[in-house]
Amino acid sequence: MNSFEIAVLGGDGIGPEVMEAGLAVLEAVDQRHKLGLRFSSHRAGAMAYRDTGEDLSEEVFARSRDADAILLGAMGWPGIRRDDGTELAPQITLRMRLGLFGGVRPIRAIPGVPLPLRDPRAAKMDFVILRESTEGLFFSKDKGLITHEMAEETLRLTRPTSLALARMSFELAGERAARLGRPGRVTLVDKANVFRAFAWLREVFGEVAAEHPGIVFDAHYVDAMALDLIRRPWDFDVLPTENMFGDILSDLAAGLIGGMGFAPSADLGAEHAVFQPSHGTAPDIAGKGLANPTAMILSGAMMLEWLALRGGGDALRAAAGEIRAAVDQAFAEGLRTPDIGGSHGTAEVGRRVIAALG
Numbered sequence: 127m128n129s130f131e132i133a134v135l136g137g138d139g140i141g142p143e144v145m146e147a148g149l150a151v152l153e154a155v156d157q158r159h160k161l162g163l164r165f166s167s168h169r170a171g172a173m174a175y176r177d178t179g180e181d182l183s184e185e186v187f188a189r190s191r192d193a194d195a196i197l198l199g200a201m202g203w204p205g206i207r208r209d210d211g212t213e214l215a216p217q218i219t220l221r222m223r224l225g226l227f228g229g230v231r232p233i234r235a236i237p238g239v240p241l242p243l244r245d246p247r248a249a250k251m252d253f254v255i256l257r258e259s260t261e262g263l264f265f266s267k268d269k270g271l272i273t274h275e276m277a278e279e280t281l282r283l284t285r286p287t288s289l290a291l292a293r294m295s296f297e298l299a300g301e302r303a304a305r306l307g308r309p310g311r312v313t314l315v316d317k318a319n320v321f322r323a324f325a326w327l328r329e330v331f332g333e334v335a336a337e338h339p340g341i342v343f344d345a346h347y348v349d350a351m352a353l354d355l356i357r358r359p360w361d362f363d364v365l366p367t368e369n370m371f372g373d374i375l376s377d378l379a380a381g382l383i384g385g386m387g388f389a390p391s392a393d394l395g396a397e398h399a400v401f402q403p404s405h406g407t408a409p410d411i412a413g414k415g416l417a418n419p420t421a422m423i424l425s426g427a428m429m430l431e432w433l434a435l436r437g438g439g440d441a442l443r444a445a446a447g448e449i450r451a452a453v454d455q456a457f458a459e460g461l462r463t464p465d466i467g468g469s470h471g472t473a474e475v476g477r478r479v480i481a482a483l484g
Contacts, residue, residue, distance in 0.1 A: 129162040132241065133193035135186070135216070138171040138405025140417035140472075141199025143314045147419035147476035148197070151452075152426045155445040161430070162260075162447065166193070171201035172407075173472045193222060195429050198402035199422070203305070204409055217393075218267065218401055221259045226393035227287050228294045230255035230428070231376040231404060233359070236420075238457035239384040240466055243359070250383070251458070252306065253362040254298060255379055257372025259393055260290045264369040283323050283368070292334035294365040294394070299341045302363060307383055311363040314345040315371055331366070350377070355379055380404060387418025387465045390425035392409035392432065400428040411464075415471040418463040420453060423479060453480035 134149070136142035156163045168186040175181040181201070190196050198220075202213050219431030220226065235241060235251040266279035266356055293314045303310035308412060314331050316324035335343035346354070346369045353360070355375065356442070359382055367375060380389035386405035393400040411417055427449040434442035456478040462468020463475060 129164060130433055131192075131195040132163055132165045132194045134165050134167045135190065135196065135198045135201075136167065137199030138173050138203050139409050139412040140405075141171070141201065141407055143415065143417050143472050145179070145197065145199045145412075146424040147308045147472050148422035148426045150450060150476045151423050151479050151483075152430075154483055155430075155448060156215065158483070159445050161162055161441060161445060165197075169260065171199075172203035172206040172214045172473065176203075176206050176213050181214040182219050186225065187220075189473065190220065195397070195433060196220065196400040197426065197429065198400050199376065200403065200405060200407040201272050202407050207407035213270075217265050217402065218264070219392050222267075223313040223396040224399060224400075225260065225395040226398060227258055227260045227290055228392075228394040229255075229259040229372060229376075230254040230298070230392045230394060231257060231379070232390060232424075232428070233370070233376075233379040233383055234449040236388060236457050237454050238460070241382065242292075243356075245356075245381060246277070249358045250360050251382060254302070254361065255294050255372055255376045256291065256298065256362050256364055256366040257376060258287065258367065259321060259372075260369070260371050261287055261459070262369030262371075265476050274335060279384055281368070283322075283327055283369075288330045289334065290329055290396075291366055292331045295331075295364050296338040296343075299364045300338065308338070309342060311342040311344070312342075313362055313365050315348050315351045315365050315367040315369075315375065316345060318345065318346050319347060327368070332341040351375065352378060355382065363399075374402060385418070385465050386421065387463060388424075390421045390428055392428045393423065393434065399423040399429070399432050401432075415473060416464045417472050419472050419475050420467050423449060423453060431463075448483055449479070451484075452479045455482040 136145045170182045232254050241248045263281045265282040271278040299310035299312050318324040380386045389404040391404045427446040430442045430446040
């Protein structure tokens with residue numbers, strides 16, 4: 127029987143609350159399918175920094191690195207920052223140190239969840255923002271040049287990482303085409319009309335596109351994409367982006383499907399992966415049991431699929447599909463969290479999704 131060690135970093139604010147609901151759902155499918163999931167909890171984040179002086183200790187990093195996958199809760203807290211004023215971000219440290227270059231942000235309309243766009247086609251939204259997560263403008267994290275007269279940060283793209291992102295984009299588009307029964311499409315989001323780095327990136331993607339003639343390839347300027355994600359989001363499939371562009375657009379896209387509480391994510395590398403909701407720690411509702419754990423639950427499903435792709439077996443893939451179907455069923459049957467005007471709290475969402483698993 128397979129066995130998988132999952133490092134759990136609950137984080138700060140609503141992080142532990144949504145993690146508890148997410149783990150309850152994973153434990154339910156684990157019992158049904160005998161997946162062999164073993165969870166080990168570790169401390170990281172702003173509160174850990176407050177108490178120990180480290181937001182991600184070497185011990186916790188090593189345990190996370192050596193696990194088969196990492197589940198991460200939101201991290202950070204108002205007023206707890208480094209001496210230079212920057213936020214504590216262990217999630218970025220993990221991306222950089224583990225080479226997690228591919229930030230996968232699925233954006234899918236869930237049946238029953240009210241959508242801000244009135245066009246009936248909005249209910250068919252199903253696309254993925256693929257955010258490069260180790261380079262771009264974030265290359266300058268903790269390295270920027272700061273003087274009294276100026277501040278300078280550097281955007282850097284490298285060929286190995288850009289090629290890897292392009293290949294991941296086309297492979298993902300191919301998988302989605304087979305699963306959804308529609309043509310695959312990769313739309314690179316850039317600013318190639320202004321910056322030579324993005325014109326260069328288009329050339330790199332063009333090279334990989336030539337290896338995938340069955341996938342449509344085009345490109346969109348980031349400002350035009352921000353517009354078209356409001357006008358016609360149902361037209362898109364896989365949207366690879368530079369790091370900062372992806373950071374911004376993924377929040378905009380989450381708003382199209384009901385908010386950050388419905389937006390899961392994965393940070394993928396060659397050997398390691400982190401799975402986490404896209405939202406923050408929400409200090410205003412922390413500890414009140416009001417947080418929407420759907421993004422955490424769906425991030426857990428993404429983890430199971432990733433483990434399956436790495437040879438973990440079909441039971442993992444089946445369990446992931448069951449979690450998504452249960453989320454859809456629960457909301458279609460009237461589940462309503464406070465962020466979409468309802469009153470069903472964090473634990474209730476977990477219970478209803480588990481009940482929908484049957």
